[in-house]
Amino acid sequence: MSRCDAYDSWEPENMLWLWFLLGVVFSGPLWLAVIWYARRIRAGRLHPDRRANESLAELSQIVGGLAHEIKNPLSTINLNLELLSEDIRRHDDEEHRRLTRRLSIVQNEADRVRQILDDFLRYAGHYELSLSNVDLRDVVSELRDFFLPQAEASGAVLRTTECSDPLPCRLDVKLFKQAVLNLLLNATQAMPNRGELLVKVSRNNELSCVEIIDTGTGIPPEQLETIFQPYWSTKKGGSGLGLPTARRILREHGGTMKVESDVGKGTRFVLSVPLRKTPTKKG
Template sequence: MVDETPLPASPEELRAQYVELAELAGSLAHEIKNPLSVIRMNMELLAEDFADPATPKERRALAKIEMVTRQCTRLENLLNDFLRFSRLRNLELRLGNLNEQIERVLDLFEPQAIENGVEVIRYLDPDLPSVKLDPETVQAALVNLVKNALEAMPTGGQFVARTRLTRTGVALDLIDTGCGMDERTAMRMFEAFYTTKSGGSGLGLPTARKIIEAHGGRIDVHSQVGRGTQFTLEFPTPLRLGD
């Protein structure tokens, strides 16, 4: 009797299935975005018609219109996050300085840090060697991590960005004195769609990890409730001739 048990899929077959599924999911997200944009646009036009409600009925109608518009915007943001997470493309790696990448992101968030009463401290190694990176995606990952850190300190605190050499490359430590995370949250934080934030997509941190790993690097986290969180990003340095 011939054994008709199917053979397990090879790694190449699994990757092909994953790519096909990712492309299908991306196409579906695009198809949802188009009618969603039409709905939001028409709700905004309706809101203009009810801009000056004169009766209780009109005020109730305007409140419902505004609620639908907010939900449309939330869904559009979720779809955009999903597309960033699922998009597969070749990174354009070139030699760059990690100090420059984090400096740009910190400069971007400086007004928010000042407003929140957060002291930003930069310990950036001036002799840090260059690494191969895609500036656009690395900055996207750093924006998400810095944004999360500031949101964890709404009443003030301290945020440290530190770069340093490691045995195999360079590292960036992002340390905040915010609310911290419990063990369960820290274990699940890189799972797609897992979030503890109201209205969050749960894709920011998984996308950041995907970006770092696509550079041949890794991202670790240590957190304690009430004391803060430290993210560590490590990137390999290019091999030198003769290594």
């Protein structure tokens, strides 16, 4: 069989085997985990409280392991797709350019699956916090400098305000920045016609707070709780795990995340974490 004959097999009607294989690889193990959990419930082996929590933790560990296992063949698929694409691009004619475009679609979908798996592992994985003593003002200042170019590129005006007193906290700085960054990205995406993004750092009794306020489209009242549900998203191509992951990171730090919104005016997220207790100096 000639090389052109082989490329003809990439016609849509001849690619059903590929889509079937990808579907089995990506969805099969997750469905097995769901079926396993359903059978546990049906068998009456779960206690309403402690046993249920233990089983949920066990299921999370199993599904996380399955996600890691899916990434292994996915890496092989991506590598072979790239090699095949390089081979096809050596031929500069319309037929091979058409094949390259179709192969690019498959590569993009495989990359999207990888991103979904990465987002899921960040959400469902076990967090081992690497805590350090920091001033929350410094953490937010570093994140502001990092995010400023992206805010300007999106047309948003980024402003920050902070209190004058230190805000000593014990944070996993990397994870905490990830939570705040998720909210900053959501805020800029909620302001398609430019807008103002305010990041406010303050103290509230024994809590240190970060407020993220945008002048975007706002969130309808009936969606204010729904937005924290995994895989719920109104954005095309969104994973629906950004907000649930951010809230989980706050909870891992013993903190909270609250949201207020007015449709057509904007949204305000408040992230609160406990202040670190410092020993009082004896006079």
